[in-house]
Amino acid sequence: EFRKKPLFEFKTGVGQAYQDIFRTRSELLKLEDEFADLSNFARIFEFPELMEPTRALQDQCHSELQQIVQMWHMVDMIEYQVGQWKTTLWNDIDCESMEERAKGLFKQLRSQDKFVKQTDCFVVCEQNVKNFLSTIPLVSDLRHPSMRDRHWKMLMDLTGVKFVIDDAFKLDDLLRLELHKFEDDVGEIVNRAQKE
Template sequence: ALDKANEELEALEEEMLQMQESTRLFEVALPEYKQMKQCRKEIKLLKGLWDVIIYVRRSIDNWTKTQWRQIHVEQMDVELRRFAKEIWSLNKEVRVWDAYTGLEGTVKDMTASLRAITELQSPALRDRHWHQLMKAIGVKFLINEATTLADLLALRLHRVEDDVRRIVDKAVKELGTEKVITEISQTWATMKFSYEVHYRTGIPLLKSDEQLFETLEHNQVQLQTLLQSKYVEYFIEQVLSW
């Protein structure tokens, strides 16, 4: 449509030039054709704007084919910053146009989505956290190795960026809890106990071991700390069993 408008305007401009030649011969004043000049100006502005729009769209389209675990967020973020700079450098007159606000919105949403994706790449996330995210978004989805950036963008993550941050933060804190419980379990699974026989009864009794009691005391403090944490809910039965 823009090319067609440009062709039509060029034809009118050619006609105007011919009229200018004629008016010189007859010494007649020629109108300024302000509307035509304004059209030429706007077409130039539109051309510049749409060049940026097409470039940004093509770049993002290429990114969307990337498998989500392979997404280089930092590299994309640098590109998005460059896009934003180019958009801002466009003539101020284009900022009132829907095409401009749409482009600006696309870049902003993409930036927010990438922030959310960075969070979601955390190794702390478990299936339960993905289910929490599904609930926040209101859509069921499957995340696997074949999942692409396009699949994630379709979830409109920029709308739930705060939820993503909250869920991932919870996952990281829960991972810390999980590690403590695992360490305690491994410690006591490999703990060797020493016994000594009571000299009168002959019954084997647990030998006093300073290191054992220090470990026991340390682990008890850890478990008490976990019980006071708001991130213990998922592990409460395991913690109480100790």
């Protein structure tokens, strides 16, 4: 029942996950009190070893809860950083710096405990970071000065998303194209632009 809680699913979101964690921690503390009472009875009737499996399970729940708290801290940090990058104007995008920082975040993410790596929260977050890391080199390629309106039109046709590159164009506008799904095709468009 513990591992089925929504706090292990990415779609729960950071805010709701923290609330669920607080509620779950309160439930565990309440169970600790009940466990203490039952342990006293077990000692009185000289069967304290019967409580050992329950103690081990409680300890495991506390440990896993702490691990998922760390995971949600990581998700929060990643979402904050990517959110900041999304607001970057097209002319101000520093792909190299973003890629370096994203690789650092990915390395931190990969250092999570084995248990956490099995959760939906981790799997989805990891995939999101991988997608971002696949997209940033494509953004760098698209910033090549040889890109003309006709090449951008090809990109719009490829992704099925219309956009206008103007002074208000931001990284978020490109991220919405989900370029990681079109890596080879984007490369072809940029190569064509460079050869013309």
